[in-house]
Amino acid sequence: xxxxxxxxxxxxxxxxxxxxxxxxxxxxxxxxxxxxxxxxxxxxxxxxxxxxxxxxxxxxxxxxxxxxxxxxxxxxxxxxxxxxxxxxxxxxxxxxxxxxxxxxxxxxxxxxxxxxxxxxxxxxxxxxxxxxxxxxxxxxxxxxxxxxxxxxxxxxxxxxxxxxxxxxxxxxxxxxxxxxxxxxxxxxxxxxxxxxxxxxxxxxxxxxxxxxxxxxxxxxxxxxxxxxxxxxxxxxxxxxxxxxxxxxxxxxxxxxxxxxxxxxxxxxxxxxxx
Ligand SMILES: C[S@@+](CC[C@H](N)C(=O)[O-])C[C@H]1O[C@@H](n2cnc3c(N)ncnc32)[C@H](O)[C@@H]1O
Ligand SMILES: [Zn+2]
Numbered sequence: 001x002x003x004x005x006x007x008x009x010x011x012x013x014x015x016x017x018x019x020x021x022x023x024x025x026x027x028x029x030x031x032x033x034x035x036x037x038x039x040x041x042x043x044x045x046x047x048x049x050x051x052x053x054x055x056x057x058x059x060x061x062x063x064x065x066x067x068x069x070x071x072x073x074x075x076x077x078x079x080x081x082x083x084x085x086x087x088x089x090x091x092x093x094x095x096x097x098x099x100x101x102x103x104x105x106x107x108x109x110x111x112x113x114x115x116x117x118x119x120x121x122x123x124x125x126x127x128x129x130x131x132x133x134x135x136x137x138x139x140x141x142x143x144x145x146x147x148x149x150x151x152x153x154x155x156x157x158x159x160x161x162x163x164x165x166x167x168x169x170x171x172x173x174x175x176x177x178x179x180x181x182x183x184x185x186x187x188x189x190x191x192x193x194x195x196x197x198x199x200x201x202x203x204x205x206x207x208x209x210x211x212x213x214x215x216x217x218x219x220x221x222x223x224x225x226x227x228x229x230x231x232x233x234x235x236x237x238x239x240x241x242x243x244x245x246x247x248x249x250x251x252x253x254x255x256x257x258x259x260x261x262x263x264x265x266x267x268x269x270x271x272x273x274x
Contacts, residue, residue: 009043012033057237065100077104090154094160094167145166162204179271183266
């Protein structure tokens with residue numbers, strides 16, 4: 001692992017510093033976390049998360065992202081990252097999935113190192129390969145991030161859970177937090193599977209408001225043409241893959257036009273620590 005990234009990691013059990021041992025990371029108290037053969041480290045500390053993305057969901061996400069349907073969103077995030085953190089530094093993507101957005105940001109920030117954090121080990125296994133300047137760890141955002149205070153210059157959070165107190169703790173005071181959230185018309189062509197909570201903006205403000213002030217918000221909306229396979233994958237990577245019975249889902253998908261025009265519609269919010 002990049003030594004500069006290990007230096008920023010903290011033991012998920014006792015919060016002390018971690019250092020690299022043969023085949024593992026360890027803290028002075030003797031807590032040890034094996035390096036997986038794929039190169040990531042599991043810092044879940046034995047906690048079994050409620051609903052991590054499954055291997056099937058991660059594989060569907062990977063294909064949809066590779067098809068380029070979310071490229072404009074990644075470009076927008078990368079351009080904002082360049083404004084927030086133009087110098088060398090460290091960027092952490094919390095709820096990174098396959099590391100697609102982190103990789104786009106690192107491509108635009110050649111002096112930065114990056115870390116993908118996600119509760120899903122299938123996701124982390126992909127994310128560790130996302131970029132040569134990135135590492136990946138399995139970690140639960142709700143349990144607290146396994147990162148040192150003030151160690152990050154930039155935090156990314158794309159369609160993933162937010163922990164305002166922890167984001168604030170690990171971000172340096174002059175750093176920035178970039179959050180991508182779906183707008184109510186996001187993927188409207190695929191309704192009802194990807195239902196967006198209309199109160200999302202208020203919830204975002206409630207979770208982050210005590211810790212961050214909104215610096216700017218940019219809306220991004222465009223249309224994508226989805227083959228039946230892409231539409232199926234888009235549904236398979238989202239929450240309805242869990243909630244909708246498979247046969248009902250299959251029937252509904254079969255009734256959609258092929259190709260299907262859908263709207264990608266998101267808000268990119270740039271927050272500064274209070
Ligand atoms: C909708 S996906 C977004 C992934 C990625 N940011 C992207 O847009 O491609 C949400 C991600 O959050 C992760 N996640 C869910 N709960 C989490 C938690 N408590 N801690 C860390 N990651 C979590 C999931 O495993 C999944 O990879
Ligand atoms: Zn420890």
